[in-house]
Amino acid sequence: MTSPNVPVETDRLFLRPFDRADLDGLVAYYALPELQRYLDWKARDNGDVKSALAGLAKEVALNRPGDALSLAVERKSDNQVVGHVSLRWHDATAAQAELKFGFNPIYKRQGYAAEALKAALTLGFDEFDFHRIFARCDAKSQASARLLKNLGLRLEAHYREHALFQGEWDEELHFAVLDREWQRDARISEFHIHRVA
Amino acid sequence: MRPSPQLPIETERLILRPFSRGDVDAVFVYRQREDVARFLFDAPMSRETCAEAVQARIRQVSLAEEDDRITLALERRQGGEMIGEVTIIWRSVTDRQGEIGYILNPDFHGHGYATEAMRAMVTLGFTDLDLHRIYARCDMRNTPSYRLMERLGMEREASFREHRMVKGEWSNEYIYAIRAADWPLP
Numbered sequence: 001m002t003s004p005n006v007p008v009e010t011d012r013l014f015l016r017p018f019d020r021a022d023l024d025g026l027v028a029y030y031a032l033p034e035l036q037r038y039l040d041w042k043a044r045d046n047g048d049v050k051s052a053l054a055g056l057a058k059e060v061a062l063n064r065p066g067d068a069l070s071l072a073v074e075r076k077s078d079n080q081v082v083g084h085v086s087l088r089w090h091d092a093t094a095a096q097a098e099l100k101f102g103f104n105p106i107y108k109r110q111g112y113a114a115e116a117l118k119a120a121l122t123l124g125f126d127e128f129d130f131h132r133i134f135a136r137c138d139a140k141s142q143a144s145a146r147l148l149k150n151l152g153l154r155l156e157a158h159y160r161e162h163a164l165f166q167g168e169w170d171e172e173l174h175f176a177v178l179d180r181e182w183q184r185d186a187r188i189s190e191f192h193i194h195r196v197a
Numbered sequence: 198m199r200p201s202p203q204l205p206i207e208t209e210r211l212i213l214r215p216f217s218r219g220d221v222d223a224v225f226v227y228r229q230r231e232d233v234a235r236f237l238f239d240a241p242m243s244r245e246t247c248a249e250a251v252q253a254r255i256r257q258v259s260l261a262e263e264d265d266r267i268t269l270a271l272e273r274r275q276g277g278e279m280i281g282e283v284t285i286i287w288r289s290v291t292d293r294q295g296e297i298g299y300i301l302n303p304d305f306h307g308h309g310y311a312t313e314a315m316r317a318m319v320t321l322g323f324t325d326l327d328l329h330r331i332y333a334r335c336d337m338r339n340t341p342s343y344r345l346m347e348r349l350g351m352e353r354e355a356s357f358r359e360h361r362m363v364k365g366e367w368s369n370e371y372i373y374a375i376r377a378a379d380w381p382l383p
Contacts, residue, residue, distance in 0.1 A: 093361075093362050094359075094360065094361045094362045094367075096360060131359060132358070132359055132360060134360070154358075156355055159374070160354065160374065160376065161329060162330060163294070164292050174357075176357070176360070178358065
């Protein structure tokens with residue numbers, strides 16, 4: 001495995017490596033407690049986010065199991081960072097990867113997360129030849145669960161009280177999709193959710 | 198919490214006791230079998246490998262740190278035969294999580310011995326070991342194993358498809374679990 005062809009371009013987004021100039025974009029959402037649970041870089045304040053950015057910016061290639069590829073999700077129309085996606089390579093013989101993501105809530109309900117995750121999954125299957133990609137989320141995070149389900153991932157696990165998080169027992173969902181199940185040509189626009197506030 | 202529980206544990210028909218060197222032949226009887234190894238991570242074992250396995254199990258009688266295990270031989274009270282083994286693994290100290298498993302000599306299947314032994318191990322996990330949640334996993338094709346978990350009142354929490362390779366094959370796995378609050382203590 002190696003570095004991917006980046007940026008990945010979708011209808012409205014670029015997925016590209018992080019750089020120092022992304023601090024403002026990342027500070028806007030990265031340390032939110034409800035997002036922190038499943039992010040790799042722990043951050044409680046802007047100083048932590050700066051360290052997280054330095055870490056994310058180095059995650060540009062998958063050379064060995066344990067490595068992550070992290071990409072900023074940039075809106076083409078105004079170059080704003082709306083979120084990020086990561087693929088972490090887990091198991092060499094079984095070609096498994098975990099998909100992680102975080103999006104700034106002020107951009108929600110516009111389908112950006114679905115558009116970016118779809119591109120990340122296609123990247124994982126087509127460029128890195130993963131056999132299976134899974135994603136985890138808090139059972140209380142209905143938006144994440146709906147997002148993963150709508151992308152065609154299967155709910156494979158619902159753990160109850162398997163770990164403590166911030167002093168409380170968690171409930172965790174696992175979603176997964178196999179290479180042969182992944183619908184590469186499904187129109188992403190089907191997943192846009194338009195809502196009247 | 199008592200990480201060094203009082204042993205042996207007696208159930209209605211079984212004694213759950215530490216392994217001893219004399220168990221090698223009885224272990225070899227079932228661990229050499231293809232049908233026993235089919236859904237285990239290990240391949241069928243030679244007698245030498247069984248001797249090493251027994252040697253390791255002799256020391257598995259208390260927990261000191263994460264991933265330590267207590268492994269006990271199952272002995273029939275009537276007859277005295279060693280018919281299998283059960284284990285409980287300390288998977289997370291801070292989150293108080295444990296995993297249980299069992300292997301039973303197929304000549305003794307169908308009498309509820311594994312269920313009886315596993316019930317004792319779950320009780321051990323929720324009392325002496327003060328666990329919050331205990332889980333068990335098995336291959337999706339291993340119907341007797343997940344039926345046992347269901348009999349114990351464990352619930353299916355996961356159905357993983359092709360999430361790892363085991364002995365050159367894609368593994369499909371169920372995870373069953375139960376929380377202390379849902380376990381009827383004797």
